[in-house]
Amino acid sequence: MERNEFIKSLGLGVALVCTGSCFAGCGSKGDDPQPGNPGGGNPPAGGVSVNLSTQLLTVGASLVVSGILFIRTAAGNATTSFAATQAVCPHQGGSLGFIQASNYIQCSLHSARYSTGGTILAQPNDGGTTTALKVYTLTMNGDTLTANG
Ligand code: FES
Structure with missing residues (x-):
């Protein structure tokens, strides 16, 4: 693999990891925001x-x-x-x-x-x-x- 190809593939990998982290964080249960109130979600099950x-x-x-x-x-x-x-x-x-x-x-x-x-x-x-x-x-x-x- 050429150096440029390696760097490009590394960049794509980092982008995928970052995207995955964002989706995981955005979709967590217990974070059920009220419309217009981003910090007003419900706590996780069990409180x-x-x-x-x-x-x-x-x-x-x-x-x-x-x-x-x-x-x-x-x-x-x-x-x-x-x-x-x-x-x-x-x-x-x-x-x-x-x-x-x-x-x-x-x-x-x-x-x-x-x-x-x-x-x-x-x-x-x-x-x-x-x-x-x-x-x-x-x-x-x-x-x-x-x-x-
Ligand atoms: S008063 Fe503006 S963020 Fe709280």
Whole structure:
């Protein structure tokens, strides 16, 4: 095989691998986006869980697991002591974080703000508009808190 032919075949192989990775990532189950809300898909079957014996120990603590933002809003290990929303902003996909001092969720990209219940408190600062966050129902089993669709 000539050097040029080898390089061409190598390039085609890399392109196929990259294409395959994209298709695999785009088609994963549990990533069922709502129209207009790219981060608001359903969790995988069985939900997404956190271990409360080691995680979310203090009021105001937050944690992102598998695209879900878990927030401890009160003391005690009851489902009412937590909130779980999508972790990616519906506007343009910025990362969402919980601002404990102000008790709201804020986007890192255009500073849209949301309540822990997912309602919009402030629109993006770029003049665009966002939509409410997907909020996940929670179940508790011992120290395991699980977010479901
Ligand atoms: S991406 Fe979140 S406010 Fe724009």
